Amino acid sequence: MNTINVLVTGAGSLYGVAVIQSLLKSKLHIKIVAIDIHSHALGLHLACRSYLVPPVKEEEFYLEKLLEILKKENIHAVFIASSQELSFYSRYKTLIEAETNAKVFTNSARVLSICSDKWNTVNFLKDHHFPYPKTIRYPEDKEQIDSFLKVVDFPLIVKPRRGKGSEDVHVAQNLMALHQLLSEKKDIILQQYLPDDQGEFTVGICSGMDGTVLSSIALKRHLQDGITMRATSGDFKDITEYCKQVAVALKPYGPCNFQLRFWQEKAYIFEINPRFSSTTGMRTLLGVNEPEILLRSELLQEEIPELNIIKSSVIRQYADYLVPTEKISQLEQESISTKSKTKE
Template sequence: MDKIKVLITGSGSLYGVAVIRALLASQLNLKLVACDMEARALGLHLAHSAYLVPAAQYETAYLERLLDILIKEDIQAVFIASSKELHFFSKYKAEIEAKTKAKIFTNSPEVLNTCDDKWYTIRFLQENNFYFPLTIRFPEDAEQLCSFIKKVNFPVIIKPRRGTGSKGLCKIENFTGLRTLLKGQKDMIIQQYLPDHQGEYTTGICAGKNGKILSGITLKRYLHDGMTVSADSTGYTEITAYCQKVAAVLKPYGPCNFQLRLREGKPFIFEINPRFSSTTGMRFLLGVNEAEIMLKAELLNQAIPEFKIKKCSVIRQYADYLVPTEQLEQLENKSCCIFQPG
């Protein structure tokens, strides 16, 4: 089999490194090319070739640099490992694929907009008769605040409509705290609190063309500052099956993550992220290699068998890597590739 050339963008992110590690462990014959804004992004030094690129917000410059890399390296598939690049690739997907041989694994603008805005996420769940936490907007629904609190009781959750992780999220216990935190705010939601005594779960669904479900795995998360630091994979098949039903309606393309808690034994989704996640590496260790799955299904047209998920716990600990200083200097001075065996 000829080498499959794969580009991983945003390679310095937690899930960028996870994607590269997962693909390095694949039995497929691959050449991995990484790009990032910073020479000290670890993924650049794990891949076979590396490039510095402008920030995606400078669309014209980034697109020009990206096309140069894709053509020079004869790239066949692109994995996006930076949440800040998702809308760029969705916008330019057709143009990039027309000008290169690369297949871009990205979602439609409609899916991204539904998931980026937590209010739109709740509306999607409600309109399709899935479980969801009761939610109102602020300041748009300010007149409903008292009746909303009467219905759900304290505590409640307030958080920005857009954002990642736990940034801006607060658990509020009374009206005094609620009014103080909402003063002067906009683009917020106020949400029914979902008890955490049964834990919090993340379900990863990988989907191919037309939303075809390729894999699914649910992990019980143990969090610190909004980040998964440990996870269990034992069981949870009913949660996975439920999220597969949600994904079948949403029709994401590639990896998609559903964050949820249980209420009265039912899975209440409160966030959907249509991208790789901080648990991508954990899933790979447990037997679900989402990047490899996408290459097999979407590039090689191979059937994807049912996965045997390891019944284990994963504990995350950060590791230190040695990188030759000459590699850093080469990238900083030339913004060009480092050739490593592969």
């Protein structure tokens, strides 16, 4: 395979840009095709070819457009960089792969169910005898709040069962604050607060179709508004080995991220994201290029050697890109033209 044609979805997301930049740094000969719903999505202007697509909630139209692009560009691999699209690709993986030459790097419905619902995540960890933060649901377990507080006390984490990043995550310092946060809420969990005196870690585990761990890297991360703005690699072997064990039990396919903190000298995972991470680009700089690793292992059937991870820090700083307005307008016109043909 002289050239690998790769489609990156959600090209305007933080994940999408990180995946594209990692592919651009790869030693493989790759043609990057990017898709997004917005013409000003940065990833569209970093790729070799770009297309506008409808929102994934317009499922039938999205699938039709996707298959058209996959066939036209002879795509070999699909990387999903939009959280909203994960379930779509999980449902249509078999169909897409049967109708095209593309391998879709997505997870099973089982893995998505465990990771997308934080209550399910806690129960997965519990059932497999891994440390887990004590957790109850609201309003289902509201009768248990008093007894729960006697065990965990304040501060307390209050967050949605389903959500992304630090969105709508709060720390309740007392009973009054807790009642205010729970007012007229549902699908909430109350969770033991894990102190950050030893820092917070993000661990990337990349797995093949057969569950084999292809790569692993642990970073101590420093957050600002829920986004990793600085990350440091170091001698975190115990952390990566622990997360490898969890990954073997979970059996994700492709990239998977584990967020954890320490309590009483034990690592407690509090969130699992079965997708590319906002630190994908940071990992690439440190020697772990996850998109390239997946292509080499799953597409080219190459053995992945032990990786030499650079011991260093990565600082995130936003950059400005100059994009010709004509290119944005061209993408919009092509999209309008395609919609008109579809209606005809």
